Amino acid sequence: MIEAKGISKYYTIKKRKNFFRSEKQIVCAVKKLDLSINEGEIVGLLGLNGAGKTTTIKMLSTLLNPTEGQITVDGDDAVKDAMKVKKKINMIAGGERMLYWRLTGEENLRYFGKLYQLSGLQLEKRIAYLLDQVGLSDSKDVPVELYSKGMKQRLQIARGLINDPKYLFLDEPTLGLDAPVAKQLRGLVKDLASQENKGILLTSHYLEEVEELCDRVYIIEKGTIILHDTPEKIIASVVKNYHLMIETSSLSVALQNKIKKELVNCTIQFTDLTDSTSIHIDAPFDPTSFFINICMNEAISILKLELKRPRLEDAILTLAKEKSA
């Protein structure tokens, strides 16, 4: 397990006071943050620009030392035992960084493998396995500069897996990819957690991706965690708005009144059509089962039913609105 306890990061920056003088200023990027990532689990880290995500990932991946607090990876201290910890982790960033474009896909993997002290048959076998896993075996001898964006990103994944890390940090892994390629990569990420038991920390601005992949999500703002839960619970705690559209065989006025009376705190609109009734409901909970029960008890047929449930994106937008109000 990766565990961060009370980690903070302060940067010292020089701020120009006038033409001749500048003064030191302390910027707090991360403040007393607690976070954990278990094996086989995908954990999301979300926040607006400047919230402290990159700083947190850099500390967890041993690229930066925390100013205070402690990070352990399977019990090993990420600062004191950094070399031991580095062998267990790796990072995959989106975009087109972290690859040598003049080298072929295979040469890139060989280069990065050697940085992890892998060599000989063990390294060659690992390279062949990873190229096959990401579907690049046929393009292994092609220079990376000739790869498409999707191919480069698949090679990034193979690079990040070269040391067979137990824990992976994914920073915007599907940035700028076409929808089908991004979908394929999401499948690969899911398999890494569920089949290879890797613990994954994911940052992404694509909230649908976070909702689909993550078991738990941390939302940070100004370097501190403001929410931590499963995506479902975060949505339920922030957004209280389900919209149900249902069309049934004609409802009597008496039944419409009964429904209105039972559904307190909901906005309901009935529209009588020729042979049916259309109902629109805004509710702080999912009202589907309530309507299905009523229709079954009263022998009413359901002709159409459409539920618009709130998404993680709605929750983040609501949170951002609350903060700026």
Ligand SMILES: Nc1ncnc2c1ncn2[C@@H]1O[C@H](COP(=O)(O)OP(=O)(O)OP(=O)(O)O)[C@@H](O)[C@H]1O
């Ligand atoms: N090297 C640095 N020196 C000084 N201040 C920094 C440095 N790196 C980050 N900061 C500041 O720390 C805060 C957090 O930055 P960080 O890059 O961790 O946020 P982020 O959530 O990753 O943002 P983004 O989504 O824009 O990448 C910001 O106020 C930023 O200006």
